[in-house]
Amino acid sequence: MGILWKEKIEKAVGVYAHIPYCVAKCPYCDFKSVVSRELPEKRYAECLLRELSSLIKKEGFDSSPRPLESLYIGGGTPSLFSPASIERLVSFILSAFTPLKDIEITLEANPDTVDLEKLKGYKRAGVNRLSIGFQSLIDAELKALGRTHSADKALRSFDAARSAGFANIGVDLIFGVPAQSVDSFTESLQKAVRLGPEHISLYNLTLEEGTPFHGSYVKEKNRSTPPLPAEEDELGMYGAAVELLGEAGYIHYEVSNWALPGRYSVHNRRYWSGGDYIGLGSSAHSFLSAPGWGRRWWNENDPALYMKLVDEGGVAEAGSEILTREEAMTEALILGLRMLDRGIDAVSFKARFGVYPKEAFGEWASLVKEGLIGCRGEDLLLTPAGVLLSNEVFLRLKG
Ligand code: SF4
Secondary structure, three states: OOHHHHHHHHHOEEEEEEEOEEOOOOOOOOOOOEEOOOOOHHHHHHHHHHHHHHHHHHOOOOOOOOEEEEEEEEEOOHHHOOHHHHHHHHHHHHHHOEEEEEEEEEEEEOHHHOOHHHHHHHHHOOOOEEEEEEEOOOHHHHHHOOOOOOHHHHHHHHHHHHHOOOOOEEEEEEEOOOOOOHHHHHHHHHHHHHHOOOEEEEEEOOOOOOOHHHHHHHHOOOOOOOOOOOHHHHHHHHHHHHHHHHHOOOEEEEOOEEEOOOOOOHHHHHHHOOOEEEEEOOOOEEEEOOOOOOEEEEEOOOHHHHHHHHHHHOOOEEEEEEOOHHHHHHHHHHHHHHEOOOOEOHHHHHHHHOOOHHHHOOOHHHHHHOOOEEEEOOEEEEOHHHHHOHHHHHHHHHO
């Protein structure tokens, strides 16, 4: 990490605004999202603004406004909200900080909740980056995932986004989906690449406790239909993606993320670099790296309770933690390794903790011997083999 980048992330802040509503609940999802017949759009949006005003006073940002590097409106399904609500949100949040000239403003969109007019409205509202949740471009897989859109709708939403003027679009795909094979996953990926998105995220389906998928595939021991792919097929999908996206000119800059040069997600990079961010809305998390080794807090999960608490007292904090030096170091090591192009930057690490990464991470030498991590001077990085086994490396890091 260069010194300039370090200064930038230390002074600047990112804001995440969570919109927790969805059209339907996907059977694999354990996010705190709710399906609401009557979308309380106006009231919820006002609560986000009220919460921000309270936090700005509480954290003392009103006396010295922080530079704002990124705003990310995620969910849930933020594209259920009208362009008017998004515009109000964006303009209020920007006015509360000093936005950087090249601020990144992302909105997550689901293909079946957008059309050209709505996308133009988001563009006018100041959104300059879209993240579209394709999940798959094969209809049978979308059906198995319980998604409400078709592959054709996903492709048309991308075209509409380009027509609306978005020059920075990310798309998400999931691998390890029921009914998926290495070939069908590769087909989805090829279709996505042909569109030329600036950013591609690939997520491995996880079976979270309490979800219908967990019941079907863990409790039923994968006897449900369609079945999940075998673990070696999942590895094959990831491997195929590394090859295909590399050939297409995408940089594999984070374990699950690829981007065209210069099109990394500024907001997500802030999370991985240990930068400050403020989370607004139900279940949102916030992190400030000072004072001490950092403080994290999180909001109530239930949107109705969130709104009630904000109405009553301006904030809806459900819990918080103050990091110890050891916790902050372990986080910095894991997050640093996730950034494949950059790794754990030894200069920044030493400046923050007073020791080099190798001194803080006793097992580094054995992981180097096993070919899972490599060194660039004092910096540590995951090797291609380490990327495939990254979860194992992170577990060993946690000790
Ligand atoms: S659309 Fe996304 S947030 Fe909503 S239920 Fe489906 S996976 Fe969860």
